[in-house]
Amino acid sequence: MTSLGHPRLSGLARNPASPQDVLVRLAAHPAGRHGLSLRAGQLADAVVEALLSHDGSGTAAGLRRDRISPEMRRSIAEHPDPAIRDAHADFVHHMADREVGIGIADLEEAYDRPRTALAGAPDPRLRAAVARSWHDRPMTVQAALLADPDPQVRASATVRPQPGVPPEWTDRCIADPAVRANVVHYVPLTQDQFAELMRTEDEEIRELVAGNPHLSADMVAQLLDVDDPNVRVAIAQSRHVDADTRNRLYALVEAEREAGSAKACVALNWSFTEPSWLREEPLDERLTYLDCRQPVFRRVLATCRDLPDEAWRRLDNDPDIKVRRTAARRPDTPPEVLERLVRAHGDEFHIRPPLVEHPNFPRHTLRTFVDEPDPRVRYVALQDPELPVTALHQLAAAPEPSLRRGVARHPRATDALLNQLLSDPTPDVADEAAANPVLRRTRMYGILSEGDV
Known part of the structure; x- marks a missing residue:
């Protein structure tokens, strides 16, 4: 995101307050062009x-429709230089060819044909x-992709559930x-299909099948003695396993x-599976998982919204911070709970919205965190x-x-801090x-001069 060699130029190009003449000058510098490529909104x-004059095809390749005006789109489409005129389409073709x-x-837009064609x-x-990009395609299209003679097409059509x-x-x-490895972890399986998959002796297939949420109690029972950490964790999260077996x-x-x-470390700490079926259980059954030894069950329980006050308490x-953070995202979390949690552990700003933006968070206390x-x-x-x-000076030091x-x-x-x-x-x-x-324009021009732009 940042130009390591010229960070002030890349930052200035992203600045929403930078005037047009500043941005035009920045187009002449690689760091400025880098920042402009990350700038929000239409250019x-x-x-x-200016970008096209300094880096024609390189710039044109990244100019999506929402980045330029209709007039500029027409101008590029009619540009006399084919390297500029075809740059974005060539870029899309390149990405498609490389399965990106x-x-x-x-x-x-790049192929000038509707998605159905x-x-x-x-x-x-x-x-x-x-198949990779048209996520809401109708089933008629999906059936044609599943029947495609090319294995790459069939695989792409089955990556998502x-x-x-x-x-x-x-x-x-x-x-x-x-496509087998794509589908066995999400399609409902008959007993015969399950038996066929178990006969393959394929370790990856067995792990994927174990995580299938549609397995019957009999299928789960057949996987209980498989000596594989991923299978064990997946089966332990099944609705068909009792507490003693799970433990x-x-x-x-x-x-x-x-x-x-x-x-085993990966299976315990880096698995993205969860017992999502728990959300569908009757309230009395769900509440029994307050005492579950495994935090993942308590985290799923904390995503429910109909729990009684004692359960929320x-x-x-x-003891698990992830459970507490999940519970704190309910609509009526008390202010003191939110403040105590954030004051003890900070916030997770990569998860939107953060807890400090919760309507009940006591924002008047924020400055006391300094x-x-x-x-x-x-x-x-x-x-x-x-x-x-x-306080800003204190944190800047x-x-x-x-x-x-x-x-x-x-x-x-x-000004002094900046x-x-x-x-x-x-x-x-x-x-x-x-x-x-808030950076002053005079300072913006100074940055340009200091960077010989």
Whole structure:
């Protein structure tokens, strides 16, 4: 995101307050062009023209429809240089050929054909790209993709559980090596299909089948003694397993982890599966999982919204931080619970919305976080848009770049603070200071001059 060599130029190009003449000048510098490629919103025609004059095909390749005006789209489409005229379409073709995700609207624009026609294109690479990008395609299109003669197309059509595999296609998909691993973890299986998959002796297939949420109690019973950490954890999360069996399976995997098994460690700590079926159970049954030893069950329980007060009290005091964070996202979380949680552990700003934006969070307390010993907690104070300048100076002097970066983008950052942070040794900090919309225009022009732009 940041130009390591010229962070102030890349940040200035992202600054929403940068005037057009600044952006035109930045188009002449690689770091400026990098920042402009990340700039939010539509680019002015004059800026696009400047970009094309300095880096024609490179710029045109990344100019999506929402980035330029209709007039500029027509101008590029009629450009005398084919390298510029065809750059974006060539880029989309390149991505499709290399199986890189690309939007279905981009494919339609680049190939100048509707998605229904593209799904039957002669080139199998294009049909596969459509299968990867057209997520809400009708079942008639899906059936044609499942019957495609090219294995790459069939595989692309079955990566996602939606639009799904019709029951009449399940046998054929299970027998197809190109798609078997894609479908066995989400399609409902008959007993015969399950038995056939178990006969393959394929470790990956067995692990995927174990995570299938549609397994019957008899199927789960047949997997109980499989000596594989991933299978054990998946089966332990099944609705058909009682508490004693679940605890036994987890204990076996935990013992393997303690013995140094990397696979057991991954199964316990890096699995994205969860017992989502628990949400569908009657309330009385769900509440029995308040005492479950495995935090993943309590985390799923904490996503429910109909629990009684006593259950919320226990979840708010759960020993697992992830359970407490999940519970805190309910609509009526008490303010004191939110503050206590954030003050003890900070917030998770990569998860939207963060807890400090919860309607019940006592935002008047934010500035008191400045003096907390944990830098992750001090960072929370920066969510107060009216944070006193004295507090900003205090945080700007912190050894942690994350705190200085937070100050650099704060709306109350002063000229003195921004000048200080523009020279910060950490590129991300200088980049954010240059991208702050409160930066004065005179300083913007100074940055251009200092960068010989």
